[in-house]
Amino acid sequence: MKLWEKNTQVNKEIERFTIGRDREMDLYLAKYDVMGSMAHITMLGHIGLLTQEELQLLLTELRKIYATAEKGEFIIEEGIEDIHSQVELMLTRKLGDVGKKIHSGRSRNDQILLDLKLFTRTEIKEIAKATEQLFYVLIAQSEKYKQILMPGYTHLQIAMPSSFGLWFGAYAESLADDMLFLQTAFRICNRNPLGSAAGYGSSFPLDRSLTTRLLGFESLNYNVVYAQMGRGKMERNVAFALASLAATLSKLAYDACLFNSQN
Numbered sequence: 001m002k003l004w005e006k007n008t009q010v011n012k013e014i015e016r017f018t019i020g021r022d023r024e025m026d027l028y029l030a031k032y033d034v035m036g037s038m039a040h041i042t043m044l045g046h047i048g049l050l051t052q053e054e055l056q057l058l059l060t061e062l063r064k065i066y067a068t069a070e071k072g073e074f075i076i077e078e079g080i081e082d083i084h085s086q087v088e089l090m091l092t093r094k095l096g097d098v099g100k101k102i103h104s105g106r107s108r109n110d111q112i113l114l115d116l117k118l119f120t121r122t123e124i125k126e127i128a129k130a131t132e133q134l135f136y137v138l139i140a141q142s143e144k145y146k147q148i149l150m151p152g153y154t155h156l157q158i159a160m161p162s163s164f165g166l167w168f169g170a171y172a173e174s175l176a177d178d179m180l181f182l183q184t185a186f187r188i189c190n191r192n193p194l195g196s197a198a199g200y201g202s203s204f205p206l207d208r209s210l211t212t213r214l215l216g217f218e219s220l221n222y223n224v225v226y227a228q229m230g231r232g233k234m235e236r237n238v239a240f241a242l243a244s245l246a247a248t249l250s251k252l253a254y255d256a257c258l259f260n261s262q263n
Contacts, residue, residue, distance in 0.1 A: 023076045026083040030069035032118035033083045036111065037102050038062050039214040040194060043207050044104055054098050061094050062087075083115070084108055105204040106197060109228055113193040118215065120238060124186045128179065131245060135175045142169035153258070167255070174248040181241035189234045192220040196227035 038059060045055035065087060068074045076086045091099030146165025151158040192215060195201070195208040201224040212220045221227035 023080075023082065026076060027074060029083050029112075029115040029119055030074045030087075031066055032115045032122075033087055033111070034062050034066040034069060035118060035215065036114045036194065037087065038066075039211045040106055041102055042214060043210045044101070046210055047205055047207055049104055049204060050101060054101065057095055057098055058091065058102060061091055061099075065090055084111055105202045105206050106194070107199075109198045110193050110196045113196075113227065113231065114215075117189045117191075117193065117234065120189045120234065121186065124182060124189070124238065124241075127242070127245070128182050128186070131175055131179060131182065135172050135179075138168045138172035138175070142166070142172060150259075156258070171248060171252050174251075175245075178241070178245040178248055181244045185234075185237040185241040187218065188237050190218040192217040193227040193230070194220075196221060196224035199225055199228035 041050060041055055041058050041062075044050045045052060050058070065074070074086075076083060077089075080086045080089060088099060088102060091102060093099070142165045144165070145168065146163055148164045150162055150164050150167065152160035152162035154160070192208065192212040194211045194215070195206045208220050221230065
């Protein structure tokens with residue numbers, strides 16, 4: 001039985017279809033789940049919901065789990081639903097009931113939102129870095145070949161005199177626009193949902209500003225309802241930014257194929 005299930009039987013075929021590779025995909029979130037838990041319990045210690053002894057015990061074990069995830073050796077055991085359950089299980093095996101305290105003032109809802117935002121934020125940075133590198137390569141080529149003539153095409157027909165420099169520069173500028181979309185997607189995902197719990201906050205005096213600083217977020221999702229309403233919105237914005245970038249790269253590749261034709 002899942003943690004969220006009641007006394008209702010689930011069709012196993014439907015469950016397999018809808019869950020699919022969830023546990024496998026959760027492994028990508030392992031270190032981010034641990035990072036979120038470390039920030040959360042540090043905050044719990046700060047507001048007095050954990051003793052300093054409990055905090056240090058939990059941090060020590062979480063650092064070990066993080067190291068395992070970093071090495072790619074973290075696994076979700078058979079019968080364990082997801083990354084959250086696996087981490088908590090590992091802690092309770094080592095620390096008993098103290099391990100269960102990491103969930104105080106937190107829901108699986110804000111926990112998975114946090115994991116996804118931390119993961120997505122990292123991946124956007126990597127994509128933006130690669131995009132920036134390509135931008136400067138194209139700018140350098142644009143300057144280098146600005147006097148080298150090439151035909152300008154209209155409807156796949158030679159139409160006007162142009163230069164390789166102009167062509168390289170066009171794609172550099174297109175990438176600059178794509179970077180604006182990436183930056184916007186990054187800013188949307190760079191807001192802390194932790195502390196919104198299941199969408200209505202917590203009765204505990206959580207210090208959401210502290211976890212925001214600890215996790216390096218620019219800001220937080222101030223409205224706890226919106227934090228949960230935002231499910232899928234971040235992903236749509238990232239997908240839109242990536243689609244814009246992919247369109248630029250697709251056009252560049254198409255041009256390269258065209259220029260390698262007999263014409």
